[in-house]
Amino acid sequence: MPDEVVRTRFAPSPTGLMHIGNARTALVAWLFARRAGGRFLLRIEDTDPERSSPFYEEAILRDLRWLGLDWDEGVGAGGEYGPYRQSQRLDLYARYARKLLESGWAYYCYCTAAELAEQKESALARGLPPRYDGRCRQLTEEKRRELEREGRRPVLRFRTPPGEEIVVEDLIKGRLVFASADLDDFVLLRPDGRPLYNFAAAVDDALMRITHVIRGEEHLSNTPRQILLCRALGLPVPRFAHLGVLLGPDRRKLSKRTGAASLADLREHGYLPEAVLNYLALLGWSPPGGEEVMRREELLQSFALEKLGSGPAVFDRQRLDWFNGQYLRALSREELVGRSLPFLQAAGLVGTPPSAEERERVERVMAVLQPELTVLAEVAAKAKPFLQVPSPQEWEAEAQQELAHPQTRLVLAEAREALQQAADDFSPEAIRSALHRLPPRLGLGKGRVFRPLRAALTGRLSGPELHLLVWALGREDAVARLERGLKELKREANSP
Numbered sequence: 001m002p003d004e005v006v007r008t009r010f011a012p013s014p015t016g017l018m019h020i021g022n023a024r025t026a027l028v029a030w031l032f033a034r035r036a037g038g039r040f041l042l043r044i045e046d047t048d049p050e051r052s053s054p055f056y057e058e059a060i061l062r063d064l065r066w067l068g069l070d071w072d073e074g075v076g077a078g079g080e081y082g083p084y085r086q087s088q089r090l091d092l093y094a095r096y097a098r099k100l101l102e103s104g105w106a107y108y109c110y111c112t113a114a115e116l117a118e119q120k121e122s123a124l125a126r127g128l129p130p131r132y133d134g135r136c137r138q139l140t141e142e143k144r145r146e147l148e149r150e151g152r153r154p155v156l157r158f159r160t161p162p163g164e165e166i167v168v169e170d171l172i173k174g175r176l177v178f179a180s181a182d183l184d185d186f187v188l189l190r191p192d193g194r195p196l197y198n199f200a201a202a203v204d205d206a207l208m209r210i211t212h213v214i215r216g217e218e219h220l221s222n223t224p225r226q227i228l229l230c231r232a233l234g235l236p237v238p239r240f241a242h243l244g245v246l247l248g249p250d251r252r253k254l255s256k257r258t259g260a261a262s263l264a265d266l267r268e269h270g271y272l273p274e275a276v277l278n279y280l281a282l283l284g285w286s287p288p289g290g291e292e293v294m295r296r297e298e299l300l301q302s303f304a305l306e307k308l309g310s311g312p313a314v315f316d317r318q319r320l321d322w323f324n325g326q327y328l329r330a331l332s333r334e335e336l337v338g339r340s341l342p343f344l345q346a347a348g349l350v351g352t353p354p355s356a357e358e359r360e361r362v363e364r365v366m367a368v369l370q371p372e373l374t375v376l377a378e379v380a381a382k383a384k385p386f387l388q389v390p391s392p393q394e395w396e397a398e399a400q401q402e403l404a405h406p407q408t409r410l411v412l413a414e415a416r417e418a419l420q421q422a423a424d425d426f427s428p429e430a431i432r433s434a435l436h437r438l439p440p441r442l443g444l445g446k447g448r449v450f451r452p453l454r455a456a457l458t459g460r461l462s463g464p465e466l467h468l469l470v471w472a473l474g475r476e477d478a479v480a481r482l483e484r485g486l487k488e489l490k491r492e493a494n495s496p
Helices: 020-035 054-067 090-102 113-125 141-149 197-207 217-233 263-268 273-281 296-302 317-330 333-346 356-372 376-387 397-403 408-420 428-436 438-442 446-458 466-473 475-494
Strands: 007-010 039-042 106-109 155-158 165-170 174-179 187-189 212-216 239-243
Touching (some): 007 020, 020 039, 020 054, 020 212, 020 296, 054 263, 054 273, 090 106, 090 217, 155 217, 165 239, 174 217, 217 239, 263 273, 273 296, 273 317, 317 356, 356 466, 376 446, 376 466, 397 475, 408 428, 408 438, 408 475, 428 446, 446 466, 446 475, 466 475
Parallel strands (some): 007 039, 212 239
Antiparallel strands (some): 155 187, 165 174
16 A cells, blocks of 8 residues: 555564674664654563573663663553564464364464374385375264363464465565465464464564564465465555675675674674665675775665665675775774774773873873774774783784894884984974984984884884874883883893
8 A cells, every 4th residue: 555654573582692694684674664754663472491591582672772672562661562572472372272163274283293203204114295184184073072081282273274275476476376385374373372484474474453464584484374364364564675685705604603693793893883784785785886894874765675686695704894894984083093993991901981181092092093993892902001010921923023123222222212302293204304304314224223112112123104193102101111112122141
């Protein structure tokens, strides 16, 4: 209908941390609803009490908030179609199960696990699909009572109609046709009355007025079953869109070995939520203008569900690193410092909260490091030589070799004097000028001057440009480190 309000949902099970595939599904459903001016719902599918956990539910909510995916209805937000935890909707499922029983669309099955296994083995031996054979479809009331006296507790099965075609006009994959003959009589309720996925999802999507079910391709086989359930119950059938699977760079199913990760893992490693959001949106979709770095508002303006590719998409951690680096370099200095502080504090490099002097030092350090950052987890290691004076025992072997050169003491002494006499503002330009006057004055090449200077300042030979390094340290600290280097060289010269 033209005036239909789009309603999508994200319906995770709280049985583990939210991974990349889940996050992508949530993002696509969110983008589709927001772009259409519709509503986005969060439903928690927790009908498996042995595996569901409040810890994981809270982690899912935290991850969605971290990504910036807000929801209009659902857990934590309320709404007129609640409750939004399936464990609180058991009476609803029981009521719809009775409707199916009374209309003949469902029946009780008393087969034991051993009998079901035997049925499957028999089918396989005859070259048939290994599925339930429907033997409890026509049980008499007397036979049912007999089985119950034996202590058997039945499941409730759906009576799949024969000879039907179920057509799905998938918004991503196009027209798909399923034959009911390929479906077995699937279970609706367990013996304890708890619903299985297909039954609970179909009922909830209808009662929550979901217009578009957007989910991963692994759910494609569930779709014809849910359509049959809706028809049997007289409930509206939503439209479906199934996202292609995510693969690793090796074109195999995504795994931890190929870079899969939970959002919690990405957050702990210092990925920015806006970078993760941007990259996930581009998995299987190319913006019309070919852009790559796209802010949330730009994604909302350009995103089109029907333009998503129907095939697999490749999740490449190195590509995510590139996106994250782009976003880190675009941060203002204040934002970068704010996001870096937790990593520096965890490493014990600054206080909690940092002093004014520490924050000023961090601001200079981050100004120097910002162009080379990929993730914030790198900040502590890269910033440590600036924020903590390395002891001689921490000096790299190559740096020690440079400091052992006969002309190093002269270089350090001259550099100390040059920095002490540099312009009052101690700007990067003033430092650069002071340092670049040293080689001709000493009659040495730049490398013979700058390498031992860098070694004395940080104990390393790699890092940012020397004048930026000195500026980040500040005049007082830089001079003190050079003096310390001179004392260390003197001590070594006097040692037997």
